[in-house]
């Protein structure tokens with residue numbers, strides 16, 4: 001085990017894209033590779049007991065295709081990531097954090113600034129909303145996602161993405177943004193993400209460590 005102290009801010013990759021762009025698919029695969037720890041905000045919300053006030057809030061907002069308010073979202077995220085660090089599931093001194101679904105607007109990005117050092121933002125881009133809606137309808141059936149089953153909710157989620165989430169790209173503007181064509185096969189999207197990871201100095205340093 002290396003003796004390096006944990007970094008002040010988590011070394012982080014963001015996966016950003018419209019609903020259906022494949023953030024979760026890529027996040028899961030990356031998270032199964034040693035030294036990448038995947039955290040999907042939507043999964044954290046879905047794991048809440050829907051009888052609790054927070055669980056009810058999630059159902060209320062997500063069923064309309066809206067974002068859960070920022071204060072509760074960021075609090076929940078903080079608590080969840082702390083649990084993962086305390087239980088050594090996520091080891092900040094040697095792992096990269098792969099975030100999917102958070103931050104979801106500029107306000108959240110600002111709140112999280114003191115916790116995460118964003119090394120790359122992988123933007124899974126797919127202007128073809130018909131293709132994304134097709135993927136969501138398929139997922140609704142397979143994964144029992146109530147927020148993907150209704151056409152009006154799907155359209156509202158796209159509108160929320162355009163208005164609230166996409167501006168994050170300007171917030172992090174610069175070399176950190178990697179645009180990836182999300183209509184490609186999942187394996188090719190993964191290949192493009194890994195190519196973006198492997199040009200980083202932080203990656204090269206990690207590669208030298210024997211863990």
Ligand code: ADP
Nearest residue numbers: 019020041042061062066067068073101102104
């Ligand atoms: P997808 O992968 O299709 O984009 P998610 O599973 O990430 O969807 O999120 C499902 C729902 O959970 C969102 O529509 C939203 O209501 C809520 N949610 C997830 N992450 C956040 C967040 N960071 N801020 C506010 N609401 C969120």
